[in-house]
Amino acid sequence: MTMVQQNNSRFTLDEREGTVAGPGGSLRLEPRVMAVLAELARHQGRVVSRQELLETIWPDVVVTEYTLNRCIYRLRRALDSIAGNADGAGSEFIETLPKRGYRLLADVSNAPAQNAPMPIEPITAPPVIPYVVGQWVRGKRFYGRSTQIAQILRGERDLIWLLGTRRVGKTSLLKQIELVSGADPDPQFFAMYWDFQGADTAGELHLNFTDALLDAEDRLQRIGIDVDEIKADDLFVALERLRRRLRSQELGLLLLCDEVEELLALQRSDPSLPRKLRHALQSRDGIRAVLASTIRLWALAGQTDDTSPFLHGFTPPVYIDRLTDTEAQSLVSQSHLLPEERPDIDDETMREVVKHCDNHPYLLQLVCKRFVESGELAEAIGQVATDRMVSYFFSVDFDMLSEIEQRAVCTIVETPGTNRDAIREHLSVHADDLDGYLRQLINLGFIRHDGDGGFAPANYFFARWLRSMDVDTKANNPQPEVEAAPKRTGLLAELRRRKVFRVALTYVVVAWVLLQIGDIVFDLLEIPSWAGKLLLVLLVLGLPVALVLAWAFELTPKGIRRETDVDRRPD
Numbered sequence: 001m002t003m004v005q006q007n008n009s010r011f012t013l014d015e016r017e018g019t020v021a022g023p024g025g026s027l028r029l030e031p032r033v034m035a036v037l038a039e040l041a042r043h044q045g046r047v048v049s050r051q052e053l054l055e056t057i058w059p060d061v062v063v064t065e066y067t068l069n070r071c072i073y074r075l076r077r078a079l080d081s082i083a084g085n086a087d088g089a090g091s092e093f094i095e096t097l098p099k100r101g102y103r104l105l106a107d108v109s110n111a112p113a114q115n116a117p118m119p120i121e122p123i124t125a126p127p128v129i130p131y132v133v134g135q136w137v138r139g140k141r142f143y144g145r146s147t148q149i150a151q152i153l154r155g156e157r158d159l160i161w162l163l164g165t166r167r168v169g170k171t172s173l174l175k176q177i178e179l180v181s182g183a184d185p186d187p188q189f190f191a192m193y194w195d196f197q198g199a200d201t202a203g204e205l206h207l208n209f210t211d212a213l214l215d216a217e218d219r220l221q222r223i224g225i226d227v228d229e230i231k232a233d234d235l236f237v238a239l240e241r242l243r244r245r246l247r248s249q250e251l252g253l254l255l256l257c258d259e260v261e262e263l264l265a266l267q268r269s270d271p272s273l274p275r276k277l278r279h280a281l282q283s284r285d286g287i288r289a290v291l292a293s294t295i296r297l298w299a300l301a302g303q304t305d306d307t308s309p310f311l312h313g314f315t316p317p318v319y320i321d322r323l324t325d326t327e328a329q330s331l332v333s334q335s336h337l338l339p340e341e342r343p344d345i346d347d348e349t350m351r352e353v354v355k356h357c358d359n360h361p362y363l364l365q366l367v368c369k370r371f372v373e374s375g376e377l378a379e380a381i382g383q384v385a386t387d388r389m390v391s392y393f394f395s396v397d398f399d400m401l402s403e404i405e406q407r408a409v410c411t412i413v414e415t416p417g418t419n420r421d422a423i424r425e426h427l428s429v430h431a432d433d434l435d436g437y438l439r440q441l442i443n444l445g446f447i448r449h450d451g452d453g454g455f456a457p458a459n460y461f462f463a464r465w466l467r468s469m470d471v472d473t474k475a476n477n478p479q480p481e482v483e484a485a486p487k488r489t490g491l492l493a494e495l496r497r498r499k500v501f502r503v504a505l506t507y508v509v510v511a512w513v514l515l516q517i518g519d520i521v522f523d524l525l526e527i528p529s530w531a532g533k534l535l536l537v538l539l540v541l542g543l544p545v546a547l548v549l550a551w552a553f554e555l556t557p558k559g560i561r562r563e564t565d566v567d568r569r570p571d
Contacts, residue, residue, distance in 0.1 A: 022082030144327030164320030167362035189254035358459035
């Protein structure tokens with residue numbers, strides 16, 4: 001039994017009976033609506049995130065956020081009705097905090113009956129499906145990645161770049177690290193998840209950082225740090241304040257940055273921001289930064305090799321790929337559940353699932369979910385093979401690759417078991433370059449060693465998807481310029497990127513102005529006519545010199561720097 005007071009209205013919440021009573025009468029709430037109210041009441045005055053509510057109220061099923069929105073709407077209507085606010089919107093009882101969650105604006109007193117469990121029965125009883133598809137997971141539902149977690153929390157590197165394809169589990173890994181760090185009795189760092197998604201301007205990135213602070217507010221308060229003292233009008237001021245406060249607590253700041261490919265758009269809107277962010281992350285003691293991205297970020301500075309000022313220190317990347325056999329089997333069997341609660345998947349079925357998915361966590365979850373729903377493994381595999389969302393993810397990942405990498409993958413899919421020499425002959429590339437391409441493709445999970453000296457596609461579903469496509473067309477379709485390695489960029493694009501055309505135009509304009517000025521000045525000073533001709537010759541000879549310098553060097557606030565060492569966006 002829980003008592004809720006707000007605005008002179010008293011509510012009596014009976015979890016066992018599923019009813020709530022107030023001045024205007026009583027109502028029996030739907031089980032899930034009652035569960036939401038009870039969960040909010042248990043955390044009075046605190047923001048309960050949407051993810052917390054989803055994990056608590058719907059622990060064994062995957063639902064959309066629309067379901068939660070509907071529960072909140074019905075709950076507000078019910079509280080208004082009971083309080084006698086026929087025209088209200090329930091906001092005086094439940095506050096919505098955008099991008100954070102909900103807070104019950106009420107005093108809550110707990111009666112002994114509070115501890116009685118409330119049975120939550122769905123209106124319809126779907127099969128219990130423990131597999132999570134389309135959402136990140138953490139805690140007991142998270143499997144594997146122990147090596148990466150230990151490396152990030154206890155390793156020596158303070159700058160780590162996590163690189164992996166879509167749906168391989170990067171967000172889940174960051175969320176798990178945040179959880180594990182918070183549970184550490186002797187932590188080195190305070191871990192904070194920072195999502196870059198949707199931040200295509202500096203202002204949006206600042207808002208996302210503020211959201212991250214607010215999400216971590218409860219944990220920060222427990223160590224004596226007030227978020228209001230951290231927030232600032234400038235992103236980097238707020239970041240520095242947080243770092244200093246944590247240092248005073250003998251803690252480092254572990255920034256878990258997700259969707260970092262947004263930096264490519266941010267660089268276009270604000271070329272200075274990546275440099276500022278690099279300085280903030282790399283030039284301060286007490287900060288460990290983890291960048292997670294789907295695509296390779298070599299284009300951040302338009303560099304001509306595999307390094308850039310921004311990525312200095314973050315390379316080589318830590319690749320997030322397939323699970324180990326043990327981790328994959330634990331996921332399929334859902335080993336965190338009690339034996340009687342686990343899905344009925346025998347050893348033979350498990351081996352088939354693991355083989356088809358090649359230990360890819362998203363594919364494992366999806367195939368197992370379909371199998372629990374249909375009871376037929378062949379049907380489940382067929383459904384996943386034709387799933388439009390799976391095809392979309394494969395398409396995005398494949399388009400990320402360079403032209404020559406696409407051709408290598410297509411060759412291996414067309415002829416599984418193809419060895420290195422045959423691939424090199426087919427692609428006409430240098431052996432050392434080919435080894436680099438193959439390592440990248442293995443690390444990213446597109447191909448694997450077949451155990452007989454050859455290469456095979458990573459998993460059944462990817463190979464099937466690629467065979468269904470126009471392979472020749474795909475293999476010869478170069479990736480977008482922003483993601484392409486500059487050493488494979490055409491001459492005209494490279495001239496534009498190095499601003500050679502801009503320098504040439506500027507030089508011609510300046511030269512013309514100098515000639516006009518010289519003509520006037522030479523005439524006034526009665527300088528011989530040959531001086532004007534000499535000036536013209538010098539300006540003409542200076543043009544190729546200026547173009548060579550524009551190609552090789554850049555004038556920066558720190559002086560003349562080699563073009564390869566300058567952090568700048570491409571034109």
